[in-house]
Amino acid sequence: MTTEQQATDWTRRDLLATGARVVGAGLVSGGLSGLAPRASAAGQTDDKQMPVIDAHSHIWTREIDKYPLAKGITLQDLAPASFTTEELLAKMQAHDVDRCVLIAHNIFYGFDNQYMIDAAAAHPGTFRIVGMVDDALPHPDMEMKRLLPHGVTGFRIVPSRRGAQWLSNPGMQRMWRCAAETRQAICCLINPENLSEVDKQCERFPDTPVVIDHFARIGIDGTFREADLKNLCRLARHQQTTVKISAYYALGKKRPPHLEMLPIIKRLYEAFGASRLMWASDSPYQLVGENNYGASIDLVRNRVDFVTPAERKWLLGGTADRVYFFEL
Numbered sequence: 325m326t327t328e329q330q331a332t333d334w335t336r337r338d339l340l341a342t343g344a345r346v347v348g349a350g351l352v353s354g355g356l357s358g359l360a361p362r363a364s365a366a367g368q369t370d371d372k373q374m375p376v377i378d379a380h381s382h383i384w385t386r387e388i389d390k391y392p393l394a395k396g397i398t399l400q401d402l403a404p405a406s407f408t409t410e411e412l413l414a415k416m417q418a419h420d421v422d423r424c425v426l427i428a429h430n431i432f433y434g435f436d437n438q439y440m441i442d443a444a445a446a447h448p449g450t451f452r453i454v455g456m457v458d459d460a461l462p463h464p465d466m467e468m469k470r471l472l473p474h475g476v477t478g479f480r481i482v483p484s485r486r487g488a489q490w491l492s493n494p495g496m497q498r499m500w501r502c503a504a505e506t507r508q509a510i511c512c513l514i515n516p517e518n519l520s521e522v523d524k525q526c527e528r529f530p531d532t533p534v535v536i537d538h539f540a541r542i543g544i545d546g547t548f549r550e551a552d553l554k555n556l557c558r559l560a561r562h563q564q565t566t567v568k569i570s571a572y573y574a575l576g577k578k579r580p581p582h583l584e585m586l587p588i589i590k591r592l593y594e595a596f597g598a599s600r601l602m603w604a605s606d607s608p609y610q611l612v613g614e615n616n617y618g619a620s621i622d623l624v625r626n627r628v629d630f631v632t633p634a635e636r637k638w639l640l641g642g643t644a645d646r647v648y649f650f651e652l
């Protein structure tokens with residue numbers, strides 16, 4: 325059996341398991357919405373109303389009196405010089421993107437999520453936020469709950485901060501447990517070598533929604549390694565795990581039209597299904613040099629040729645809508 329066949333098989337089994345879980349969860353909670361991926365419904369429902377959502381962009385401003393930068397960071401460090409809420413909205417409008425998930429930028433803002441929170445408040449319904457909390461705090465879970473009403477429906481985690489203990493420390497364990505309850509997604513900015521430890525953590529916390537950023541950065545050195553792809557696709561057996569198909573400027577040939585990403589996206593589609601993948605630009609980094617916003621969304625909107633029209637809507641917004649834009 326080839327790897328792809330195995331991956332497809334996992335998907336089928338996952339779908340059956342998903343169905344069973346939704347019914348079971350519905351019985352106790354009295355509701356079905358968003359408890360598990362609606363993968364089995366993709367392609368069968370009327371998806372005309374699905375919004376187009378950029379699942380990943382950063383914003384920053386030069387208004388440092390109002391939004392101070394992290395310790396040691398100055399205006400000279402901001403590159404591009406600014407990417408404000410308004411600059412992001414202009415990009416989205418030019419490319420018929422309805423909504424966006426704002427992602428914390430730890431280097432510029434530390435654990436201060438305020439600029440994103442103010443953007444979400446100023447544009448109701450347009451933004452959700454993936455914030456950052458300090459897992460070294462005794463109770464990062466309390467901070468997660470405090471932030472939820474502000475539209476913070478996910479939290480970014482990165483391996484570099486806590487060494488080998490980055491997933492097993494008590495604060496991080498609390499975060500994963502809390503996320504299973506609040507539905508706030510744990511969003512992993514990881515490299516291929518972190519996939520197996522994330523896999524184990526998903527086993528320990530099967531109900532925690534998990535998002536893998538940027539294909540786990542497979543292809544960052546220009547090579548897409550089979551072993552890495554296999555490890556990423558293995559995560560598909562965890563029902564609550566989704567992957568961002570994003571950051572093309574950083575992967576493969578790192579320049580438009582990004583066609584070398586298509587077989588990688590297809591591989592993930594076969595493992596996860598369209599309703600567990602989400603397109604994202606990773607602006608403003610996708611806007612530097614010859615890379616641009618249009619080339620990013622064009623790849624999924626026009627170049628992906630192996631999905632149904634309904635599945636394309638999941639890639640372009642349906643999945644992000646389910647994962648991040650649930651009712652607060």
Ligand SMILES: [Zn+2]
Pocket residue numbers: 380382427606
């Ligand atoms: Zn990013």
